[in-house]
Amino acid sequence: MISEIANTIFQQAIDRYHQFDRIDHPLENPYERSSLKHLLYLKCWIDTVQWHMEDVVREPGIDPKDGLYWKRRIDESNQVRTDTVEYIDSYYLQLFAQVDPKPEARINTESPAWAIDRLSILALKIYHMEQETLRADADETHIQACHTKLAVLLEQRKDLSQSIDELLIDIAEGNKYMKVYKQMKMYNDPSLNPVLYSQKK
Template sequence: MISETANEIFQKAIQDYHIFDQIDRTIENPYHKDTLEHLLYMKCWIDTAQWHMEDVVRDPKIAPEEGLYWKRRIDQQNQVRTDTVEFIDSYYLDLFKNVVPNTDAKVNSESPAWAIDRLSILALKIYHMEQETLRTDISKAHFAKCKEKLDILLEQRKDLSQSIDDLLTDIKSGKKYMKVYKQMKMYNDPTMNPVLYGNSKS
């Protein structure tokens, strides 16, 4: 099942990142570049770096100029994240290109890759919530609150993993079919964001 593989790769990517815990460290992807595993590792590394960018920008003492710098970095990272999700969907579109859907086949509310995107973010939530339970400077109340949340996140990962596996099985068997819509983000496009194309005329 793909969810088992994805969860293992996500965990590895998160652990590898936290060896050095540096946002701009070069990604050393251990998987061949033409594989799904490579995309999954890349996806989670991108998410992990963005997670820590979000931490930095929330520092109440951050200077406005630095905050703006990180906000723009987050916007750029989010675009890379979206592009990577679409690469994963392209992999599945090619994988299932010869499957003939059943006459009563239905489209899912989200593509496989966007469900996998949620699984990657969930892996990060689990990792960081577990880190909270391992702190030695917290109260019993804080530990209990974090442990309760961790248990819920673990259950959520189990349910989401099963849903992803079921979706891919249904697509492979023709019970469902893939229909992918590009995100068509407008705010990074200088021809569509009125602030950007307005400035270009001045």
């Protein structure tokens, strides 16, 4: 099942990042470039790096210039993240290209890759919530609250993993069909963001 593979790879990427815990540590993807595993590892690495950028930019005393620097890096990361999700969907579109959907086939609320995107973010939430349960400097109330939240996150991962696997089976059997919409983000596009294109006048 793809969810088991994805969850294993996500944990691998998260653990690898935290060996160094440095935003600009070079990505070393261990998987063949043309493989789905490569995309899954890349996806979670991007998410992990961005998670820590989001932490930095929320420093209450951050210099506004530094805040703007990190905000722009986060915007760039979001674009790469979106592109990577769309590459994963392209993989599945090609995989299921020969499947003829049944006449009663239904469309899903989201594509397989965007569901996998949520699974990657969930892996990060689980990792960091578990770290909170291990803090020696936190009181017992905090630790117990984090244990409770961690249990919910683990249950959520189980449910989401099952849903992703079932979705892919449904698509493979023609019970559902894929229809992918490009995100068409506008704020990074100089021709679509009015603040950017007004500068050209």
